Amino acid sequence: MSDDATPRRWGLTIPLDGISLPDQRNLIAELPDLGYTDVWSSESSVADAFTPLALASVWAPTLRLGTAIVPVFTRGPATLAISAATLAAAAPGRFVLGVGTSSNVIVEKWNSTPFEEPFKRARDTLQFLRAALAGEKVTHKYDTFEVSGFRAGLVPDPAPPLLLAALRPGMLRLAGREADGAIVNWLSADDVRTVAPYVHEGGAGKEIVARIFVLPGFDAETARSIGRRMIAAYMNVPVYRAFHEFLGRSEDFEGMWRLWGEGERSAALAAIPDHVVDQLVVHGPPEACREHIERYVEAGVTTPVIAMTTAGDPTEMIRALAPR
Structure with a gap:
């Protein structure tokens, strides 16, 4: 929940369906004036997680940029750290790195990588990223990988917050303990009250980002x-x-x-x-959709992120779903 010290957030998933990537420039530039505070990308079969955010960082220089998510299995630890450091340096204080295990479909079937010990891989990646993004030289044998002598040549200031995609108690607790919060999806507004307490076991001030699937109109x-x-x-x-x-x-x-x-x-x-x-x-209707999204915020989501499906160009619906 937001308070006087925490800005009210209202996010949108990019890239947008129904518009070519270059043609999204004007709409993304308009988002801050509409009341949107964030844009969040994902990485499955449409676009990589970083390029749409790099474009948005220039098109709308006040938006916060987040990945939800970058899979921890499909990039090597150093490559993931370098990608994150680059965007964090390009948009200082505006980038949030969200990582997660993804699924056996994306990891094994699409990327030919064993989907083994996902909890440990997530934990090890978070611990590595904390050190690497702070500019430390990392030589460490983690349970699921080993890094020898890596030091990032580009160290962002500030280092980006880290969030972990989480579903069940073990991973939710890990998000609260090792990360700055959790990313959740495919849950109802009422379900937020079930998952949020596990994250908050890690301490106060943890962020909970929810990707919310919206079909307006x-x-x-x-x-x-x-x-x-x-x-x-x-x-x-x-x-x-x-x-x-x-x-x-x-x-x-x-x-x-x-x-x-x-x-x-x-x-x-x-x-x-x-x-x-x-x-x-x-x-x-858009008004009913906004009211439904607000229920997630009331239940404990700090950053609702609209993932929208529309028939054709989404511009008018994005405007209609802007916070009131």
Whole structure:
């Protein structure tokens, strides 16, 4: 929750769908005037995590820039540190490095890298990044990798805050203990009250960034149809299945998981209850969407980050979803 000393944050996921990357310049430049404070990138199959933020750092020099997330398995530790240091130096005090384990799909199936000991890999990467981004010479044998004699040639001042993508208690506690907070996604506003206390065990002032999937302007039937496809794409990935079992949605997803495993894709989508889609995917008129996003903030999210799906050019909906 924000207070008088902490600016109210309202973020947007970039790059944007429906507009070519160079043509996003004018809209991103407009974001601060609309009330947006942050832009956050991701890294899966669309764009790397750093390039869209580098562009935004020039197009809108007051926006805070964050990665949500850079996978800890798909770059070597030194390469990750160098990439982060470069952007932090280019935008002093405005960059936040969010890292996470990602998933077995992205790490193993797409990047041919073993998805082994993700908790330890996340912990080791955070500890390495703390030292490397502070300009220390690192020679250390971590549990999941070894670094010998690395010192960053570019040391940002200040060093960027570190956030960790986290879902279940172990990783949430790690985010509070070793990082400056957590990045969460695919949870309801009410679920925030379940996950946030684990992060805050690490101390006061921890940030909680939530990527919130928003489908503004669609009628309920269309939004739920799109939402079901999005949910199924994630909830059949083992880490997200385990997350929602932890959150208590086993009964809600039991039919979908069974049918998906049997290869009955259409039936699996139909088995996802309406109320689950409505909890996990924000949809409806822009005003209703803003009110739903505000519920996440009331529950403990410090930085809501809109990840928006629209039909065509998203410009008008981005304006309509700006904070009031």
